[in-house]
Amino acid sequence: MALRLLGSGPTPLLTVKNRVGTRIGPVRVFKKDVDMATLGNLCVDIVLSVPRLPPARKEERKAYMEQLAASPPDKKFWEAGGNCNLAIAAARLGLHVFAVGHVGNEIYGSFLLDVLQNEGISMVGMNENKDPVVANNISYETLLCWVLVDPFQKHGFCSRADFSNEPAFCWMTRLSGTVKAAIQQSKILFCNGYAFDELFPELITSALHCAIDAGTAVFFDPGPRGRTLVNGTPEEKKSLEQFLRLSDVLLLTLDEVESLTGIRNPILAGQKLIKKGVRTKWVIVKLGSRGSVLITKSSISCAPAFKVNVVDTVGCGDSYTAAIAFGYLHNLPAVNTLTLANAVGAATATGIGAGRNVATLDKVLQILKQSNLSEDDKFWSQLFDQNSEGLEVLFLSGTSINGHSDRFARVPIQTVVSQLMPRFEAQAILQS
Secondary structure (H helix, E strand, C coil), rough: CCCCCCCCCCCCCCCCCEEEEEEEEEEEECCCCCCCCCCCEEEEEEEEEECCCCCCCEEEEEEEEHHHHHHCCCHHHHHEEHHHHHHHHHCCCCCCEEEECCCCCCHHHHHHHHHHHHCEEEECCCCCCHHHHCCHHHHHHEEEEEEEECCCEEEEEEEEHHHCCCCCCCCCCCCCCHHHHHHEEEEEEEEEEEEHCCCHHHHHHHHHHHHHHHCCEEEEEECHHHHHHHHCHHHHHHHHHHHHCCCCEEEEHHHHHHHCCCCCCCHHHHHHHHCCEEEEEEEECHHHHEEEEEEECEEEEEEECCCCCCCCCHHHHHHHHHHHHHHHHHCCCHHHHHHHHHHHHHHHCCCCCCHHHHCCCHHHHHHHHHHHHHHCCHHHHHHHHHCCCCCCCEECCCCCCEEECCCEEEEHHHHHHHHHHHHHHHHHHHCC
16 A cells, blocks of 8 residues: 655654665665655646637636636546656556655645555655645645647646746745655656746755765656746756756657757757766657657667557656656666557557556557557658767667668567566556
């Protein structure tokens, strides 16, 4: 059963007793008994069908949202959102996850805690502020994200974080001992750009350095917020720059990596980020229906996407990241990691919405067994031709025989699937 580690008292509920007192230089060694901790971005999605999407003007959008929020919608429209998507997908792959963030003491917070607990995810609360004025303020409530779907299945999103010049949880100014201990016990700390909607940049950066000091790997996905952070406040720019330089793994879409590097080709853009990074081991570029690429200092690995009937893409990127974390922690070959991630993302795309609707292990295994790749040789060949570093490219292929052409090596999907399936089949039986 999951733990509810709310950290609401003066003494942290998550103790530091797992700390091993040996020092290696200035860094203390910690026992890592948690696979991943997600930082912030815990929200409840309210998914509603609407005749039209919210108006473009900020004032009108705010009035529109306040009208929606005037009375709680039926619970059947609620779903766990934000980093809950990643946490749930990771837990279903067998990872032990801490969800670090803030939830309020109202009905939405209780709902979110129940969802996380039922999925086997431990909640580590950041809500240690006991000031009654703050605790009763709207800024202390669980963050809601209104996910609005029009008759053409187009999505619109809005939350109170969209209408303030300060972070949603502006009362939070430091990491508690509880949160630091959670980061120190985790093998991976995941942060994305949406954390900047909730927390001050300095606090987010302090989590980055807490992870580095504890030997915790940092995964960073700037997401759509990356474009605004590049042109944001000096504090936001500085924090973004530190995450891009100091993270172990960077995850971006094709548009996002271009906005940060000015380079459209994902391989060349990834190589640029690798060179600028101090600790960067992997740069992963998600190419949507094309697939994905994983770039290291010495290799390039590519995997076409799986052909599936796409119903809803919400939560696909979060689910994908969960599989990348699994591959990283279990030292899977890069092509195997991408294949698993593409399958988990595709499995989520076949359902409606995210949260508890993200990929199930049964669906992931079904997609792997079918091995129906969406191969586009022309697209991939153009990327490989611009490989300025001259590195060998490993490419997932439907071809059953390994093949080499210059610096291009095909990895048969049958081989990859045969290596992945035994890791999950027994677990899938337990989950079904």
